[in-house]
Amino acid sequence: MDLLSDVLATARTGTPASGMFVRHGTWGRRYPHIDGAGFHVVLQGSCWLTRPGVEPLALGAGDAVFLPRGIAHDLLDQLDSPITETAGPGDIRLIEGPGAAATLLCGSYHLAVDRTHPLLTELPEVVHAPARLGTHPALRAAVELLAAELTDAGPGSDAAIPPLLDLLLLYLLRAHLAEAATSSGWAAAVADADISRSLRAIHDDPAHGWTVESLGATAGLSRAAFARRFAELVGEPPLTYLTRWRMLTAARLLRDTDHPLATVARRSGYGSEYAFGKAFKRAFGTAPGRYRAAGTPVLVAGAS
Incomplete structure (x- = not known):
C-alpha cells in the first residue's frame, strides 16, 4: 500500500x-x-464557518472543509445571523422558508487516537479545499456521487455511501497535500521524490532490517544527506520513524487480525515476542496481549 x-x-x-x-x-x-473528524461540503449557496479567536472562513458552492480534530464551530448564512440550531441526533434535514437556500453535505469519521499517524496530527484544525475551476476533479466527482446517493437513494445505497465517504476523506487529504507540497512537514515529505521512496520502502516492508544507509540507498542519497533531509521533512530521524511505523503496524494487526503474537512480532520487524513486547509497551503503555483484549479507544486524531 502507498x-x-x-x-x-x-x-x-x-x-x-x-x-x-x-x-x-x-x-x-x-x-x-x-x-x-468532521467535514462539510457546500453544494449550493454559501455560508461562513466561524470559531472563537479565528478569522471567519467564507465558503462558497463547491468548497469543502475537513476538521481532523472535530473542533467546535458554527456555520451561518451571514456573520451576524443568530444560532438557530445545534447539530445532533435527530437533526431536521430540511428547513423551508423565504430567501436563498444553502445545501450542505456534512459528516464525521472515527479516528483511533493511539494509532494516529503524524501526517494526520500535523494537519491544521480546518483543512479548506476551495472550489477552483479545474482543481481536484476527483474530489468533485466524489462529492457529486455522494450527494446523488443522499438525495435520491436507490438500491444498494447503504453499501455505496460508506466507501464514497472514505473516498471523500482520501481526496480531501490529497487536495491538502497537493496545496501544501511547497511548505514543510509531511506534505513536503510526500512531495519529495527521494524521501517519498524511502517512506514507501518502510511501508512496503516494515519488518525488513532497514538501516540509515540502506534507506538512503533507496532514496538515491548518501547516508548523511538522506538522514538530514529525512529529519528536516518528517520531523524525526529515519530509524525513529521506522520504529513508530512498526508499532502502528503491530497495533493494526492486533486490532484487525487474530494472528498469534509471534506472527505480529515477526511482521513488525521483531525476532522475538519478548523484544516486541518491550517495544510495544514502551510505545503504548501496555502489553500487546492486553492491548488486543481491551480494544482501542475511538477518539479524535491529536486530541489529548
Missing part, C-alpha cells in the same frame, strides 16, 4: 456518518466538539 492508504487504514475505525441539510433564509448551526 503511504496515505496505509495511514488511513491504520487510523480509520468504525463507520462514517453523513447527511445533507438544506436551510433557507437566515440560519445559524452550531457544531459542538466531537470525538472524531
Whole structure:
C-alpha cells in the first residue's frame, strides 16, 4: 500500500456518518466538539464557518472543509445571523422558508487516537479545499456521487455511501497535500521524490532490517544527506520513524487480525515476542496481549 492508504487504514475505525441539510433564509448551526473528524461540503449557496479567536472562513458552492480534530464551530448564512440550531441526533434535514437556500453535505469519521499517524496530527484544525475551476476533479466527482446517493437513494445505497465517504476523506487529504507540497512537514515529505521512496520502502516492508544507509540507498542519497533531509521533512530521524511505523503496524494487526503474537512480532520487524513486547509497551503503555483484549479507544486524531 502507498503511504496515505496505509495511514488511513491504520487510523480509520468504525463507520462514517453523513447527511445533507438544506436551510433557507437566515440560519445559524452550531457544531459542538466531537470525538472524531468532521467535514462539510457546500453544494449550493454559501455560508461562513466561524470559531472563537479565528478569522471567519467564507465558503462558497463547491468548497469543502475537513476538521481532523472535530473542533467546535458554527456555520451561518451571514456573520451576524443568530444560532438557530445545534447539530445532533435527530437533526431536521430540511428547513423551508423565504430567501436563498444553502445545501450542505456534512459528516464525521472515527479516528483511533493511539494509532494516529503524524501526517494526520500535523494537519491544521480546518483543512479548506476551495472550489477552483479545474482543481481536484476527483474530489468533485466524489462529492457529486455522494450527494446523488443522499438525495435520491436507490438500491444498494447503504453499501455505496460508506466507501464514497472514505473516498471523500482520501481526496480531501490529497487536495491538502497537493496545496501544501511547497511548505514543510509531511506534505513536503510526500512531495519529495527521494524521501517519498524511502517512506514507501518502510511501508512496503516494515519488518525488513532497514538501516540509515540502506534507506538512503533507496532514496538515491548518501547516508548523511538522506538522514538530514529525512529529519528536516518528517520531523524525526529515519530509524525513529521506522520504529513508530512498526508499532502502528503491530497495533493494526492486533486490532484487525487474530494472528498469534509471534506472527505480529515477526511482521513488525521483531525476532522475538519478548523484544516486541518491550517495544510495544514502551510505545503504548501496555502489553500487546492486553492491548488486543481491551480494544482501542475511538477518539479524535491529536486530541489529548
